[in-house]
Amino acid sequence: MKKALTIFSLCLMIWACGDKESSDPADNNMVTACDSITPNYTDNISVVVSNLCTPCHTTSSEGGINVSNYNNTKAAAQQSRFIAAIKHESSAKAMPQGQAKLSDNTIQLIECWIENGFPEN
Numbered sequence: 691m692k693k694a695l696t697i698f699s700l701c702l703m704i705w706a707c708g709d710k711e712s713s714d715p716a717d718n719n720m721v722t723a724c725d726s727i728t729p730n731y732t733d734n735i736s737v738v739v740s741n742l743c744t745p746c747h748t749t750s751s752e753g754g755i756n757v758s759n760y761n762n763t764k765a766a767a768q769q770s771r772f773i774a775a776i777k778h779e780s781s782a783k784a785m786p787q788g789q790a791k792l793s794d795n796t797i798q799l800i801e802c803w804i805e806n807g808f809p810e811n
């Protein structure tokens with residue numbers, strides 16, 4: 691009985707950890723980093739998307755992604771394929787399309803904006 695209980699709680703632990711990893715795109719290092727990196731939409735994110743994602747994702751919403759204003763950008767960034775696209779992960783189309791990958795700093799800025807709950811300003 692004791693053994694069965696141990697195995698059961700072990701499975702539970704593994705399941706819990708596995709679940710956390712898949713639902714939380716941030717690893718622990720990034721959570722720590724995002725304590726000191728606190729980008730907001732008005733000062734940081736709008737500049738990035740209007741420089742790098744227009745016109746494809748403003749006037750026309752390619753791939754169903756629109757970054758023309760705060761609410762649209764937030765809705766887009768809430769989808770896991772958003773980060774996957776800018777990190778050139780295999781689960782999404784690499785963005786910005788036909789251009790170089792964003793710098794690590796810019797990607798981290800966007801990740802921390804998401805991690806910190808999409809502050810507007």
Ligand code: HEC
Nearest residue numbers: 742743744746752753755771772775781782783785786787
């Ligand atoms: C030159 C035009 C162009 C630029 C610039 C561009 N995109 Fe895209 N994007 C597209 C097109 C076209 C699609 C749809 C691709 C498809 O479905 O085949 C797309 C799709 C996407 C998708 C959905 C990917 C998927 O796999 O479902 C995301 C997320 C995305 N773009 C984000 C961005 C972001 C963020 C930027 C700026 C950093 C950006 N894009 C810049 C043209 C562009």
